[in-house]
Amino acid sequence: MSFTLAIVGRPNVGKSTLFNRLVGKKLALVDDQPGVTRDLREGEARLADLKFTVIDTAGLEDATDDSLEGRMRRLTERAVGMADICLFMIDARAGVTPVDMIFAEILRKRSAHVILAANKGEGSAADAGVIDAWSLGLGEPIRLSAEHGEGLNDLYTHLMPIADTFAERAQEAQDEVAIDVDISEEDDSDDVDLAEDLRPSRNISPNRPMQIAVVGRPNAGKSTLINKIIGEDRLLTGPEAGITRDAISLRTTWSDTPIRIFDTAGMRKKAKVQDKLEKLSVSDGLRAVKFAEVVVVLLDAAIPFEQQDLRIADLAEREGRAVVVAVNKWDIEDEKQQKLKDLKESFERLLPQLRGAPLITVSAKTGRGLDRLHGAILRAYDVWNRRVSTAQLNRWLTGMLEQHPPPAPQGKRIKLRYMTQAKTRPPGFVVMCSHPDKMPESYSRYLVNGLRTDFDMPGAPIRLTMRGQG
Ligand code: GDP
Ligand code: GDP
Numbered sequence: 001m002s003f004t005l006a007i008v009g010r011p012n013v014g015k016s017t018l019f020n021r022l023v024g025k026k027l028a029l030v031d032d033q034p035g036v037t038r039d040l041r042e043g044e045a046r047l048a049d050l051k052f053t054v055i056d057t058a059g060l061e062d063a064t065d066d067s068l069e070g071r072m073r074r075l076t077e078r079a080v081g082m083a084d085i086c087l088f089m090i091d092a093r094a095g096v097t098p099v100d101m102i103f104a105e106i107l108r109k110r111s112a113h114v115i116l117a118a119n120k121g122e123g124s125a126a127d128a129g130v131i132d133a134w135s136l137g138l139g140e141p142i143r144l145s146a147e148h149g150e151g152l153n154d155l156y157t158h159l160m161p162i163a164d165t166f167a168e169r170a171q172e173a174q175d176e177v178a179i180d181v182d183i184s185e186e187d188d189s190d191d192v193d194l195a196e197d198l199r200p201s202r203n204i205s206p207n208r209p210m211q212i213a214v215v216g217r218p219n220a221g222k223s224t225l226i227n228k229i230i231g232e233d234r235l236l237t238g239p240e241a242g243i244t245r246d247a248i249s250l251r252t253t254w255s256d257t258p259i260r261i262f263d264t265a266g267m268r269k270k271a272k273v274q275d276k277l278e279k280l281s282v283s284d285g286l287r288a289v290k291f292a293e294v295v296v297v298l299l300d301a302a303i304p305f306e307q308q309d310l311r312i313a314d315l316a317e318r319e320g321r322a323v324v325v326a327v328n329k330w331d332i333e334d335e336k337q338q339k340l341k342d343l344k345e346s347f348e349r350l351l352p353q354l355r356g357a358p359l360i361t362v363s364a365k366t367g368r369g370l371d372r373l374h375g376a377i378l379r380a381y382d383v384w385n386r387r388v389s390t391a392q393l394n395r396w397l398t399g400m401l402e403q404h405p406p407p408a409p410q411g412k413r414i415k416l417r418y419m420t421q422a423k424t425r426p427p428g429f430v431v432m433c434s435h436p437d438k439m440p441e442s443y444s445r446y447l448v449n450g451l452r453t454d455f456d457m458p459g460a461p462i463r464l465t466m467r468g469q470g
Contacts, residue, residue, distance in 0.1 A: 003162055005045070006055040006083035008076050008107070010099040013091040014119040018146035019056035022047060047156050048290060050163050055079050076106055085113040085162055088138065092118035092129030096136060104136040115158050116141045122148050127430060127467040131422050140423055153290055153319060160291070209251055210381055213262035213292035215285050215312050220298045221328040225364035226261060229254050249291065255374050262288045285312050293384065293425070294322045294377050301329045301339070301361070305346050317353050320426040320461045322384035324358050324376045331363040356452055357459025383457045385424050393419045393429070400450050409438045428463035436466035
């Protein structure tokens with residue numbers, strides 16, 4: 001199972017750095033491979049559990065025989081021709097340059113699937129360039145730092161659906177443990193949509209399955225819940241019922257919502273085989289979080305909010321996932337009213353970073369509460385994808401500033417000038433202001449909480465960045 005990714009962009013944006021990071025130093029140079037000319041490097045890349053071929057088009061600086069632009073154009077076109085997908089890289093600290101615009105035009109014309117990456121994205125010096133990158137008309141940029149290894153999760157999230165498309169073409173390579181449920185021959189038309197979807201605008205297509213992971217301590221009831229969601233009968237009847245399964249996920253529909261759900265049970269089986277249950281269960285949770293768009297943190301009602309639960313919930317928030325907390329085994333609770341009150345209190349106290357995220361009581365065993373869980377997941381996903389217009393935001397910001405003016409450290413008032421939503425999934429906002437470094441946490445929190453309340457984004461892992469002018 002493999003696909004080919006070409007990294008393209010003008011010299012010095014960091015293509016080789018990313019290439020080396022993906023391929024690993026050892027394999028970085030593959031000069032003498034037949035069919036690969038010296039100016040295109042090719043290597044086998046790894047990103048978490050993804051394996052693919054990566055082509056690097058670095059080396060343009062050496063162009064002496066030809067005009068840079070002509071050479072660049074040919075090289076890029078060749079790479080585009082060889083690749084299933086292009087990662088178009090710009091330097092976020094330099095912003096969009098005229099040469100970048102030429103590239104964008106080539107890529108748009110060739111209509112390859114393009115992922116836009118704004119590299120050197122570490123630190124606030126890159127904020128402006130990341131926003132600028134939108135102007136290339138290639139959709140939302142992924143903020144990367146190839147050198148520091150940041151943003152690779154986002155890259156992974158974008159590559160994963162493509163990997164799945166190709167995986168289906170090479171099912172023999174499946175992990176043998178995963179094939180304990182038949183792989184369906186089911187209509188794969190939504191894979192096509194998926195690939196389409198990776199084109200610039202990346203709008204959420206109704207066919208694109210929502211990626212869900214259920215995480216929690218051992219015995220919380222994860223497998224029981226997943227089985228209930230995919231329908232035990234269908235699990236038994238297999239392919240005809242429309243479940244496809246790959247090494248890490250199951251695809252099905254849940255109340256008419258196409259979903260892809262992280263296969264906790266499959267992972268566990270594998271862990272047992274490898275006799276490393278303890279070790280794997282931790283990285284398993286991490287993998288699940290990285291996989292997911294929506295993370296369901298499943299608690300056992302009898303022992304809720306244990307250390308491990310808190311850790312994974314916090315991880316999901318830090319990774320910017322939409323989070324829904326579900327309290328399982330509600331069927332065996334007495335005193336439900338009091339218990340629910342206690343749970344809500346504990347939730348607010350122990351996980352303030354998830355303020356406003358839904359808490360749903362369920363019984364995976366009986367299926368009670370699953371409709372409400374489904375509804376909560378859809379809402380959380382919707383919030384995660386929410387986009388607020390710049391005009392709306394700035395009207396809102398004016399009101400917020402009037403209500404509670406920003407502080408004046410050392411007698412100099414911080415001026416908040418302008419605000420825009422730089423990204424979705426999760427929602428990320430940028431405020432242009434004077435002295436961004438002096439902005440106290442409390443004021444940022446005031447704004448974030450305001451955004452959550454006023455734009456109906458409860459529980460969203462909102463990112464807010466302060467940026468200076470110029
Ligand atoms: P290429 O010509 O596009 O292949 O660019 P290189 O990978 O050779 O990188 C050009 C320069 O940018 C090198 O000095 C890198 O160390 C530097 N660089 C690459 N990635 C990053 C990054 O994420 N952050 C910063 N600050 N520098 C980077
Ligand atoms: P996992 O380790 O998180 O995958 O947990 P399992 O799904 O294997 O469930 C652990 C145990 O809890 C099993 O004995 C299940 O039958 C039980 N269990 C799971 N969900 C419920 C529930 O909603 N109510 C009750 N009473 N028991 C449950």
